[in-house]
Amino acid sequence: MNVQSRVPVRRPPVALWRVPVARVEPVTPRMTRVTVAGAELAGFPGAGTDQNVMLYFYPDDVTLPDPLTLESARAMWSRARPQTRTYTVRRHDPAAGEVDFDFVLHGAHGLASAWAQRVRPGDPLIFVGPSPAYRPAPEVHSYLLAGDETALPAIAAILRVLPASARARVLVEVADAAEEQPLPSPAATEITWLHRDGLPAGGNDLLDRAVRGADLPAETEAWVAGERTAVLAVRRHLLDERGFARHRVRPTTYWRHGQSGN
Numbered sequence: 001m002n003v004q005s006r007v008p009v010r011r012p013p014v015a016l017w018r019v020p021v022a023r024v025e026p027v028t029p030r031m032t033r034v035t036v037a038g039a040e041l042a043g044f045p046g047a048g049t050d051q052n053v054m055l056y057f058y059p060d061d062v063t064l065p066d067p068l069t070l071e072s073a074r075a076m077w078s079r080a081r082p083q084t085r086t087y088t089v090r091r092h093d094p095a096a097g098e099v100d101f102d103f104v105l106h107g108a109h110g111l112a113s114a115w116a117q118r119v120r121p122g123d124p125l126i127f128v129g130p131s132p133a134y135r136p137a138p139e140v141h142s143y144l145l146a147g148d149e150t151a152l153p154a155i156a157a158i159l160r161v162l163p164a165s166a167r168a169r170v171l172v173e174v175a176d177a178a179e180e181q182p183l184p185s186p187a188a189t190e191i192t193w194l195h196r197d198g199l200p201a202g203g204n205d206l207l208d209r210a211v212r213g214a215d216l217p218a219e220t221e222a223w224v225a226g227e228r229t230a231v232l233a234v235r236r237h238l239l240d241e242r243g244f245a246r247h248r249v250r251p252t253t254y255w256r257h258g259q260s261g262n
């Protein structure tokens with residue numbers, strides 16, 4: 001489920017990037033920032049706000065071709081196909097040659113989450129992308145940005161580029177108060193943190209209830225991402241009960257409760 005923007009999006013060239021990890025730092029108790037850096041990132045394009053990439057995870061015993069490119073990786077798929085996970089580019093600094101990814105640490109059972117818990121500087125990260133991403137439309141002045149903690153990197157990236165004339169109502173579901181983080185923006189923001197405080201991630205109605213209670217001006221554009229059930233509930237409410245125009249509702253499933261991968 002992914003609604004295309006009406007704002008023309010420049011499709012960046014998709015390539016495979018193999019970049020060493022430079023830093024691993026905690027953002028909050030359940031969110032880790034992995035910074036990759038190096039000359040390998042030369043030419044990594046800026047594709048918009050919430051641009052994302054597909055991380056490639058190979059079994060440890062696989063010998064990868066040199067050079068590892070999209071083509072050489074695909075050529076060996078019959079013998080070694082990577083497991084993939086989608087992550088948002090939290091920050092791209094072309095001058096420093098750095099990209100940050102923020103990983104929600106949701107438990108050792110997740111391939112990517114477990115990798116982020118054990119990764120060390122010097123380890124390689126392989127990813128393919130970036131994808132074209134959401135670009136706020138110039139004629140929109142009111143936004144709803146709603147999601148769980150997996151959407152925080154994208155919400156942060158979107159907020160960073162909103163104009164000062166825009167207003168954004170931001171609703172973010174997180175585990176608890178320790179997971180809140182600064183979300184700077186030139187726009188006028190009203191941010192509400194929805195604490196699960198012991199409720200399970202996925203399968204709760206915190207986001208749905210918060211959106212239902214939100215005062216949203218006419219012509220608000222809604223960007224919603226997170227666990228599938230929550231995203232669908234919010235989408236239904238906005239379209240069926242609030243009468244939002246379809247093109248003003250931009251929902252994306254980021255993960256599915258009880259299912260691996262995206």
Ligand SMILES: Cc1cc2nc3c(=O)[nH]c(=O)nc-3n(C[C@H](O)[C@H](O)[C@H](O)COP(=O)(O)OP(=O)(O)OC[C@H]3O[C@@H](n4cnc5c(N)ncnc54)[C@H](O)[C@@H]3O)c2cc1C
Pocket residue numbers: 052085086087088089101102103104105106109110111112113114149150151153154201252253254255256257258259260261262
């Ligand atoms: C476009 C896009 C951008 C994304 N950006 C980010 C990002 O920047 N940061 C980020 O952390 N995630 C992001 N995600 C979500 C992330 O890809 C998924 O959460 C993914 O399933 C994590 O992979 P994993 O290997 O850790 O767990 P998986 O192996 O996929 O799943 C293992 C189990 O964990 C559960 N699970 C998965 N994610 C969560 C979670 N967050 N909380 C609780 N249980 C979970 C699954 O339901 C499954 O039961 C993004 C997804 C998309 C589609």
